Amino acid sequence: MSTSTRKSASFDQPHDATITDADMPASQNAEASEDPHLVVLEPEDDPQNMSLFRRWLAVLVISSAALCVTCASSIAAFTEQGAAQTFHVSREVTVLGISLFVTGLGTGPLLVGPLSEVYGTHQILHAMAYLQQSRTGRNTVYRISYALFFIFTFPVAFAPNVGVFLTFRLITGFCGSAFLSVAGGSVSDMFPNSTIANPMAVYTMSPFIGPVVGPMISGFINQNLYWEWTYRVQLCWISAEFLMLVMFVPETYVPVILNKKARRLRESTGDPNFFAPLDRREGSIASAILISCYTPFQLVLFDRMALLLDSWNALVLGILYLAFQAFPIIFEGVHGFNMQMTGLTFIGIGLGMLSAICTQPFWNRLFAREAAKYNGDPPPETRLIMGQVGAILVPMGLFWLAFTTYSQVHWIAPVIASIPFGSGIYFVFTSTFTYLVTAYRPIAASAMASNSALRSAFAAAFPLFAGAMYDRLGTVGATALLAGLATIMAPLPFIFYRIGARLRKNSRFAAH
Template identity: 70%
Template sequence: MPAVRKWVIVLVISSAALCATFASSAASFTEEGLAEDLHTVHEVTILSISLFVEGLGLGPLLVGPLSEVYGRNNIYRISYILFWVFTWPVAFPPDIATFLVFRFITGFCSSAFLSVAGGSVSDLFANEKVASPMAVYTMSPFLGPVIGPLVSGFICQHANWRWTYRVLLIWQFVTVVLLVVFVPETYEPVILKRKAARVRKEKGDNNYWAPLDRREGSLTQAILFSCYTPFKLLLFDRMALLLNTWNALLLGILYLAFQAFPIIFEDGHGFNTQDTGMSFLGIGVGMLAALATQPIWNRFNRRQMEKYNGKPPPETRLVMGQVGGILAPIGLFWLAFTTYPAVPWIVPIIASVPFGAGVYFIFTSTFTYLVIAYRPIAASAMASNSALRSTFAAAFPLFAKAMYDRLGTVGATALLAGLMTLMTPLPFIYYKMGARLRATSRFAVKT
């Protein structure tokens, strides 16, 4: 397949992932209109983010095993069509209960692009060329939450809140068309299974078969394995638990920002809805700046390959996490102590740039490490990370307002910075001790 076509597929998949997480945070500026039109209170409307994110976290437990039987492409198309169909009741809700139920369902349906899509990228590119396309894909789900409030803030400033979801419907429909037209099946076992079926039919000989035709165990067993293995990993592997907790805390803080930034910029600096949405640009700029450093990390990884004769230990991937572990709390502390109304508004926005860069470095580093270090159960390792991340991301916005009212913008943000600082030594410790910890793990590779 030509490289250009491979990149088109990566960009379509990345756009789909971006749209899914955009949908999670776009609700942040619709809460006021939602409360007024559907006769509810602000605390209930926050659930529109929390329930969607929880659906994103739980969905991979189901779609992961299904993709290994029916292929990635079928899962993409069916899940995205369902994502589009079930967004209609969200855009035109008769009551708040219907709205919230379908927010969870749409989050669940869109989760394939946070769990299965990474496999498509690795299917398309050889190991020595996969880093850059994987970086583009990895960035997409985390850029989505930043773009969401930016777009919804602009829409809600100039039109009815429902237009946020109508724009989402248009984007989803375009994505469905692109998936059908440009994205083929890339999962080799499923391709072989289809080829074997075609040969059997053409030759009339049932002796042709693919490994997937003689797969041991049922689909039900695979789904049950997918559901309980991630939680076994969290319970019995301290290394995975701490790394996942680090990621979960970071994503929780990112989603808490959707409640915190309006307090900082609307109450403190007199921003309107549109301007508050624009304040998230700092985080986005930080992420893109971090993505621009990917060629440097590619060279670093090549040197590690040469140094270790083609088999560097997984811990070399944590060097990027060390950089992110330092940048994220620096950005949060800088943000905390510049939230005073007397400080120019641009300063806290600039402060969010290193935080955004830290988000990219930490997630990219941890994802890569989990996949390599837990290769035999890589899907379960990522599912455990996704489930814990989404739980934190769902919970943090619920207590954000109470925390900021009680501690103030400086105290609340500094508390979050302190929590991130406590996690900073983690990649440094695992870089030194990772091999020993893996040797005693029930799940990790030993070499």
């Protein structure tokens, strides 16, 4: 039996990384070469050897499913007035429809994200340990997560009262978070380091385009139909995504592939001695859950670099979600737009994100040159170069937006101003995600879980005070205040680019 195995895996993904033979303890690698019953990865089993078409199809399906989940967060933006009338509550209460969904998205990764992988050390066990012991894998997470996402959207679409509506918005957010926590790993499973950048960029971008697409869809629906149709249309979309996940996304997690292969060999040969590495994995589920829950909090509390970068990300995402309340104030209140016209104004942010992703070939070449300087192993700080561009574009776009919200200024000006803001969002998040999973490689999933939790806390809170802030400060003052906060945080990628290596050496969490 061949002993060929995958030697490396990419850590340039937002949520998790892939276990490899290189990550295993030396004793386990030695066992692989000595024990003829140990099942190893052969070329025909390797997900990286699937056809390019099949791999890209899987990436596009996963990305569209991630977009659907995050679109569900902001799709509530234009349902607030109708829901308030139906449930006889104030509009401020219905704003919780966005905040609670985002809260669910943020709390889910604290458990599912860190528990999504088993790294090659005996000390760190994550939630996928539970799934591995059940011989499941990523696809089971996808299907269960999306099935629950579909089922629990029904009480939202047909809610008899506001309590049911808000409760199940929180639950659907949590169910969707399980999908987002694991999805990035499938991309890294299917592509080697040399070609991972483009498919990972497509996946990384999809969850952030989702919140922009939500108001566009919601604006048209609520302008012409009852608000409940917003969630009925969403149900149709979720069901289509579930079917595509089942039909077009294969299992790609190598340890689970080997586990299934070992089971087939035991059945076909009648020899019970065949085993996969997971069959020898030790560690209790209780310890895995305990470690996964407190590690993200430890990282934020005791590592200043992670805390500041996470806070920067949280501020940017909070501003994006605040825009779902601010844009109607700006375009409906100042320019007299209706719902569907206001929804279309979010196209500026979307165009900014898409234009930013088109620069990916440039960044690929730049990072390749940086890698060559360090013999193929550049420091994580090189990833912050992209973040430096985002740190400039975000406040620039916000200041431009702030001073073009006067009624005498043509409405196209603030829409154009949102384009650099959208581009900055892409650069900020892509650089920070790739930095965190490389700088904190031993606990990459926990690093991303803490980032997700803090981001979601800000994204949930900002819409709640948007109305009061814009009423008190006006469109110019409120937007300029946000731009000022973004400006204060802008030096972070420049500072950490220079001193990040020194800070990592003193960190008990970062890779040195």
